[in-house]
Amino acid sequence: MAQLDTREKLGILADAAKYDASCASSGTSKRNSVGGKGIGSTEGMGICHAYAPDGRCISLLKILLTNSCIFDCHYCINRKSSNVRRARFTAQEVVNLTLAFYKRNYIEGLFLSSGIIASSNYTMEQLVEVARSLREDHDFRGYIHLKTIPDADPELVQKAGLYADRVSINVELPTAPGLKRLAPEKSVGQIEGAMAGMKGAIEDGRDAKKKYKSAPSFAPAGQSTQMIVGADAATDSDIVAKASTLYDRFSLRRVYYSAFSPIPDASAVLPLQRPPLMREHRLYQSDWLMRFYGFKPDEVVSAAGDDGMLPLDIDPKLAWALKFREYFPVDVNKATKEQLLRVPGLGTKAVSRILSSRRFRTFTLDDVARLTVSVAKIRPFIVTSDWRPTLLTDKADLKRWIKPEKSQMELFAA
């Protein structure tokens, strides 16, 4: 095979990374390059430096070290039996590219993952070497996210945490049978074992930091994971339940979802239809409900239909509200924060603004409109000094609303 130049490799190894849903560069400790020998800073939320035509943000240089792999996971374009074009970066090439892009303000840092070559430990060593070189040789203070290899030596995986802001290990599939079928060389025990190990290391790191100021920060942006949606029989309810256990057990910062894409030369096991992107979107929304709106996992699950799937035509918060109408309407002038957060269309910001303004005024519908994006969506669920919805309080209508017809739902979803 002819030698590939760096640009050709970049094309191949970025293309291979495009199925990874995670791109964020947020949630790490604040630092900058003043007084240092290198470049880089992290402040506030991560910055999206560009957006691709698929609507996704480009924040990090997201590439694979290599797309060669000794494993044969069916959902993965890089699996052994795929005839995709292969390439491999040296650690040095990745370091140089990261620095060159960063200096031009194209990126916030690096998100590096890899197919498994030679052995899991060898691959993990290479990933760690890239991060080490960036931090130690170049005093790079931007963001680094390393995807760790599940069955690599725990000591190596923990070394990754010393250099990286965030580490992640993919759970791959929401069900054990799905994993068995699609990733025969991986196992739930191995993946979750690695997550548990990382959780311990992150906590130890935090304790050390409390005791000694000089202790290095260990994966300050925590750990995250990704699962593939739509490749096994898991319903949305199963997935929400799985995600919430993962959050609880391993203190994850984020669970990412990746809907199936048609993949070039995909394994025969994959469904070929266009990916159900809306399903992915609804799962992210349900994730938000749990993380920011005080919904419990079983409440989100109760918004799903009998088939365990969240409705695709309305968001899960609205679905919940339509199912549990007895909570509405909510009086904007009297309700608690928890109650206001349940109103479809009222975001966390709007709720806090309402709470702080309420001491000064009695809210009219216009006042609410000023603080929210679309008062039309909210109106049926709230009471203000000059507004009381009739639809929801009217008994006959209530019954009809319990099973809303399509046209009515669209009215609300607008």
Add this chain to the structure above:
Amino acid sequence: MSDANGRCGNPADLFDRRHGVSGSAGVLLPDGPQIDPLKITLDQPDDFDGWREAARELVMAGVPPMGVVWQVAGEDGELFGSEGAAPPSSGQPMFSVPKPFIDMAKAAICHSEPQRFALLYTLLWKLKANRRALEDRADPLVDRLEKLAKEVRRDAHKMHAFVRFREVAEDGTTRFVAFFEPDHHIVRREAGFFVRRFATMRWSILTPELSIHWDPASEILSEGPGANRSQAPDGDPLEDMWRTYYSSIFNPARLKVKAMLKEMPKKYWKNMPETALVAPLIAGARARELEMIERAQAAPRPGGNLEAAWAALREEAMHCTRCDLFRCGTQTVFGEGPLDPRIFFVGEQPGDQEDLAGRPFVGPAGQLFDAALEKAGIDRSTTYVTNAVKHFKFVLRGKKRIHARPDTAEIDACKWWQEQERALIRPPLTVALGATAARSLTGKTVTISKVRDAPLLLADGSECWVTVHPSFLLRIPEEDRRQEERARFVEDLQRIRARSEELAG
């Protein structure tokens, strides 16, 4: 160049005591008393310190909002005001403002809205009367200013994101130069971000209003005049590399142009090297996606584990609870046959005998099916046979379990398994036996008589032929019609056999 860290103006100059246009103040203040407003001229459009200094004195002197007009030195505008005597000192004690006000004012003052100084002063005036006025977020004035501040913060955020440096050689060293066009007066405000991030680089950011330059050796940030794009360097070899990255990281199967435009409005595009690719990437997306699908349908490579995957899929199906029918029968009846069949048959659902045996098409309908296959010259052992619904649905009549038709919800729930079987096996030709199977395969309700003579196209591009279900043939009471329909069924199967031989080449 003046030092951007220091203020150029001194506070004493902040009251413009020159004679302005006078005598027409009443035009501006139709309802107010005919007082001559005081004209305050600020040094810069983002002169927060100057505004604060002046505003503090004005408030303390009791000058109401309608008594002041604000302007920026060098900016045109028909502002009527008169020479102001220094406001009489009121002798009142200073009052302090809440910190959130300062944060908001520092941002809002950078906005291009000409009224920003006056709006802020009005709010300050309000705060003097009610220290908590800012907490009333629903107050239109507070709301307006919060929005201005928010727009400034967004502009700043976009500057952090969309500034694109180009490397240029300069006296044996390198300088990184960017050209950027912000909407608001944010360049001074945001300089610190770039200093903190690129502390060891020599860089310049040129904007139409002003330029800033950082020298890492002296650690001095300096300011220069505004620039236009032609004064900025043109291209950087790394941009090709970046464009390669940009086009490769994009997944053409997920095109969402609106989402992209929302976050990366077109006004920023001209100074970003990658955005020239957007149009061709969008135009080529569908073709690239189809190509991905086509390649996905190519023959499996050796090294996969088809048998194991099929066995695992079958095992998974044994525990399926996707619809309530799992409570009904004895077991899941999964498909069977070689994994490289010539023809893939989909029936309706297992019957009483299939349910007990755990295998499809073994009961009376199965026997009829076998006989018809034989007549049509199809060897059943070269076919894969499965059902649209994998559990037996029945009603009890005495001790007898009578077959009941699956409803569409059940068909659609169970469809998942059939899709997985097909995705795994990738049959060149699929046959729907009856309307239930056709619904499962196509997602639509079809009338068999209308579609039985020509194939339908499935989502993956392969052919699907539709014919009747063998159990339909069992139920026809009249002998003549039964014979007639059976012959027709065999004819269908013969046509299907011929087509499958054609496809096999």
